[in-house]
Amino acid sequence: MLMPVPDAGVIARRELIVARLRAVIGAGTVIDDPVEARAYECDALSAYRCPPLAVALPTTTEEVAAILRVCHEERVPVVPRGAGTSLAGGSMPTADAVVLGLARMNAVLEVDYGDRLIRVQAGRTNLSVSTFVDEAGFFYAPDPSSQLACAIGGNIGMNSGGAHCLKYGVTTNNLLGVTMVLMDGSIVELGGPMGEGAGLDLLGVVCGAEGQLGVVTEAALRILPKPAGARPVLIGFDASETAGACVAAIIRAGVLPVAIEFMDRPCIVATENFARPGYPDCEALLIIEVEGTPPEIDEQIALIRAIAEEFSPVEFRESKSEDESRRIWLGRKSAFGAMGQMGDYMCLDGTIPVSALPKVLRGIAEMSETAGLPVANVFHAGDGNMHPLIIFDANRPGDLERVEALGADILRLCVEVGGCLTGEHGVGVEKRDLMTAQFTDADMEAQMRVKDVFDPHWLLNAAKVFPLHVSEPRREARRNAA
Amino acid sequence: MRPETEAELAGMIRAARGPLSVIGGGTRLLPGEGQGTRLSTAALTGITLYEPAALTVVARAGTPLAEIEALLASERQRLAFEPPPAEGSTIGGVIAANASGPRRVKDGAARDSLLGVRFVDGSGEIVSNGGRVMKNVTGYDLVKLMAGSRGTLGALTEVSLKTQPIPPESLTLALPDLDAASAVPALTAALTGPWDVTGAAWLPGHGALIRIEGLEGSVRLRADTLSTRLSAFGPVQPREDDPWLLLRENIPGWHTPGKQFGGLFSASQGQSLSGAAPRSGGAIWRITCRPSQAATILTMNPDASPIALDWGASLILLSLPANTRPSLPAGTRALCLQGTHRGPLPPPDPVTRRLEEGLRERFDPRGIFAAPELTVA
Numbered sequence: 001m002l003m004p005v006p007d008a009g010v011i012a013r014r015e016l017i018v019a020r021l022r023a024v025i026g027a028g029t030v031i032d033d034p035v036e037a038r039a040y041e042c043d044a045l046s047a048y049r050c051p052p053l054a055v056a057l058p059t060t061t062e063e064v065a066a067i068l069r070v071c072h073e074e075r076v077p078v079v080p081r082g083a084g085t086s087l088a089g090g091s092m093p094t095a096d097a098v099v100l101g102l103a104r105m106n107a108v109l110e111v112d113y114g115d116r117l118i119r120v121q122a123g124r125t126n127l128s129v130s131t132f133v134d135e136a137g138f139f140y141a142p143d144p145s146s147q148l149a150c151a152i153g154g155n156i157g158m159n160s161g162g163a164h165c166l167k168y169g170v171t172t173n174n175l176l177g178v179t180m181v182l183m184d185g186s187i188v189e190l191g192g193p194m195g196e197g198a199g200l201d202l203l204g205v206v207c208g209a210e211g212q213l214g215v216v217t218e219a220a221l222r223i224l225p226k227p228a229g230a231r232p233v234l235i236g237f238d239a240s241e242t243a244g245a246c247v248a249a250i251i252r253a254g255v256l257p258v259a260i261e262f263m264d265r266p267c268i269v270a271t272e273n274f275a276r277p278g279y280p281d282c283e284a285l286l287i288i289e290v291e292g293t294p295p296e297i298d299e300q301i302a303l304i305r306a307i308a309e310e311f312s313p314v315e316f317r318e319s320k321s322e323d324e325s326r327r328i329w330l331g332r333k334s335a336f337g338a339m340g341q342m343g344d345y346m347c348l349d350g351t352i353p354v355s356a357l358p359k360v361l362r363g364i365a366e367m368s369e370t371a372g373l374p375v376a377n378v379f380h381a382g383d384g385n386m387h388p389l390i391i392f393d394a395n396r397p398g399d400l401e402r403v404e405a406l407g408a409d410i411l412r413l414c415v416e417v418g419g420c421l422t423g424e425h426g427v428g429v430e431k432r433d434l435m436t437a438q439f440t441d442a443d444m445e446a447q448m449r450v451k452d453v454f455d456p457h458w459l460l461n462a463a464k465v466f467p468l469h470v471s472e473p474r475r476e477a478r479r480n481a482a
Numbered sequence: 483m484r485p486e487t488e489a490e491l492a493g494m495i496r497a498a499r500g501p502l503s504v505i506g507g508g509t510r511l512l513p514g515e516g517q518g519t520r521l522s523t524a525a526l527t528g529i530t531l532y533e534p535a536a537l538t539v540v541a542r543a544g545t546p547l548a549e550i551e552a553l554l555a556s557e558r559q560r561l562a563f564e565p566p567p568a569e570g571s572t573i574g575g576v577i578a579a580n581a582s583g584p585r586r587v588k589d590g591a592a593r594d595s596l597l598g599v600r601f602v603d604g605s606g607e608i609v610s611n612g613g614r615v616m617k618n619v620t621g622y623d624l625v626k627l628m629a630g631s632r633g634t635l636g637a638l639t640e641v642s643l644k645t646q647p648i649p650p651e652s653l654t655l656a657l658p659d660l661d662a663a664s665a666v667p668a669l670t671a672a673l674t675g676p677w678d679v680t681g682a683a684w685l686p687g688h689g690a691l692i693r694i695e696g697l698e699g700s701v702r703l704r705a706d707t708l709s710t711r712l713s714a715f716g717p718v719q720p721r722e723d724d725p726w727l728l729l730r731e732n733i734p735g736w737h738t739p740g741k742q743f744g745g746l747f748s749a750s751q752g753q754s755l756s757g758a759a760p761r762s763g764g765a766i767w768r769i770t771c772r773p774s775q776a777a778t779i780l781t782m783n784p785d786a787s788p789i790a791l792d793w794g795a796s797l798i799l800l801s802l803p804a805n806t807r808p809s810l811p812a813g814t815r816a817l818c819l820q821g822t823h824r825g826p827l828p829p830p831d832p833v834t835r836r837l838e839e840g841l842r843e844r845f846d847p848r849g850i851f852a853a854p855e856l857t858v859a
Binding site: 114439 | 591620675
């Protein structure tokens with residue numbers, strides 16, 4: 001992955017910069033030992049890595065502000081990092097960058113059940129927010145697969161989703177406010193009691209801006225009362241396209257399950273070998289989860305059954321116990337691990353209109369065949385957020401390039417049918433250069449203007465999101481001015 | 483000016499020399515807005531895509547809200563955010579105002595249903611952002627930025643929206659005896675339990691109103707347990723009629739002065755309104771707060787009468803004597819809907835102001851779009 005040539009001037013001033021950071025960081029830590037700093041050389045997109053100049057681990061908003069002020073004065077690029085679970089290289093550093101890690105900022109600042117909100121520091125992990133409010137009967141809805149590890153700050157940066165966002169929305173729909181530090185060290189509060197400020201929706205544009213506008217240090221999140229209960233059904237089909245059509249019919253009928261997950265045969269076989277969930281032998285299956293009290297769940301499942309029967313399912317398995325529910329989810333939850341057993345894989349994140357599912361599944365199958373690379377599909381079908389997994393062998397020369405080419409073709413198909421490149425993982429470095437498939441120059445210019453306002457010198461996470469040649473004049477302007 | 487195509491609109495903006503006010507139906511203007519030459523999007527009409535199975539509708543900005551709602555209703559769908567209706571209202575205006583009704587408490591505001599936008603910025607450049615799919619994190623979310631930007635960053639030409647199936651059953655429970663302050667804990671109780679409440683409001687003369695929707699059996703079951711819970715606050719009775727339209731027609735919509743609040747306070751409603759009708763010539767303020775601050779706000783403003791609470795008491799509509807400002811606890815926000823005050827309370831802090839002004843300058847470098855006055859009158 002091509003990254004800009006690091007700023008030699010910054011690297012030459014490394015000792016001075018580290019000393020200045022140490023002088024202001026207070027209770028936090030600055031890591032400049034190359035061996036220790038290596039732990040921050042990549043995120044979950046581990047194919048691309050680069051050790052940073054240094055790592056700062058602050059403990060308060062004020063320390064974050066002090067670090068950013070120093071970096072701003074010294075014109076040092078900064079890469080914010082939550083827990084480093086980005087699948088898109090969102091927190092991958094460059095050699096001239098300070099990684100600003102939020103891991104030590106994990107406190108709960110306030111919880112108010114009557115007002116249905118919690119305020120946390122942005123380094124707190126996603127799952128531990130729900131855990132904190134669980135006993136009181138609440139939860140935080142966005143639930144990315146990495147929720148055990150990923151941080152709220154990273155969730156805000158990438159506008160993360162999860163399996164349950166079909167009903168509850170993604171991060172931006174559950175975010176009420178943030179405290180954020182701009183690159184020049186100014187601290188600003190965005191949002192409000194209903195998530196809106198007095199004027200422009202700055203919170204809305206900060207969420208999903210991949211850490212390019214500011215460093216979020218605190219967040220106010222909507223928490224919701226837990227449903228009385230939940231139960232999944234598993235429906236098997238003899239063709240992927242039939243499963244896709246059934247999803248569209250369920251959505252259309254007005255049942256609103258909390259999750260509709262899809263797996264195709266390669267994925268079913270892999271998880272069966274890996275975790276033995278006892279899935280039926282079929283071409284594709286859906287796992288649909290509904291919520292409520294037992295009679296409410298029965299009512300919804302009866303409706304889903306009536307719709308599914310139109311599509312001649314090979315199996316309709318309704319969970320009757322906690323154990324059966326667990327087994328139905330077991331395969332889905334272990335799918336990525338199971339695929340990892342089969343070889344290396346690249347996970348795509350294109351999103352399409354639900355009505356285009358049959359067409360896109362057919363298209364992916366054809367492209368996979370032509371390329372000679374197996375593709376397994378496991379994804380959030382209810383909102384059209386696909387996760388095709390391309391299986392390959394990273395040690396075989398040329399395979400990675402072929403995989404990248406197939407991945408790009410699949411994402412272009414997603415855009416062609418009215419979809420987008422990424423539904424929940426973000427652009428990062430990974431899909432940066434595909435942005436032109438979805439946006440015109442004017443579209444990207446409008447987005448980059450927002451960054452000009454928040455970060456005029458393009459120091460924050462700058463070589464990401466936009467194709468390098470598109471952002472280059474702005475990034476170069478900084479270097480020339482320095 | 484009344485362009486009929488996006489290209490024509492872009493040409494008009496490029497050619498403009500003086501301030502322009504982008505207007506949809508002109509039904510949600512705030513005091514001070516609508517200055518300069520009016521650039522109407524009312525001729526940019528037409529629903530360009532409607533896919534019920536994908537829960538998506540795409541329409542040009544000037545398409546009447548009523549036309550979109552009628553088409554969706556023919557497929558038993560709706561806009562989840564329940565935009566307050568107004569005669570002549572356009573979908574572009576609804577989005578530019580982020581106008582959202584009672585269901586916001588459950589399903590979010592207009593901005594949460596907005597999937598994509600096309601707009602023309604102040605240089606006459608056509609920009610597209612977002613798209614028509616439910617999940618999209620490709621590039622910056624200018625969709626959110628445009629929602630509620632009130633025509634100050636660009637003129638919307640097309641919007642795509644998520645639709646919602648209309649559930650088979652809807653039921654509203656009322657606690658008619660409660661006044662505004664005593665309604666707050668009842669609304670909070672309803673919203674903090676497992677009932678999936680889709681409306682939690684209070685209206686003078688109607689008391690607390692709580693709505694649940696869904697499949698028939700489920701609504702019946704939830705109504706039973708919710709009634710039991712709510713009976714701790716006062717007598718509970720199901721409403722036979724639909725009070726939510728009454729609320730939508732009057733509350734979070736920002737209608738043309740003179741038209742607004744007509745329905746709620748007209749004698750034809752046949753409801754006694756416990757003396758809360760706004761004073762003639764008085765001011766009307768829209769306050770957002772945490773529900774736990776609502777009673778404090780009412781106490782802090784003894785001269786004010788609550789016109790409505792909505793969104794579980796996160797929204798208070800307050801009638802005040804002319805030329806008075808509400809007293810507000812920290813963290814709350816207020817906007818004058820009717821009266822002489824301009825701009826939000828409290829005014830934006832210097833950093834927010836710098837960011838907002840910076841964005842306006844970048845999207846509208848010539849200052850063509852008439853921004854509302856931000857100074858306190």
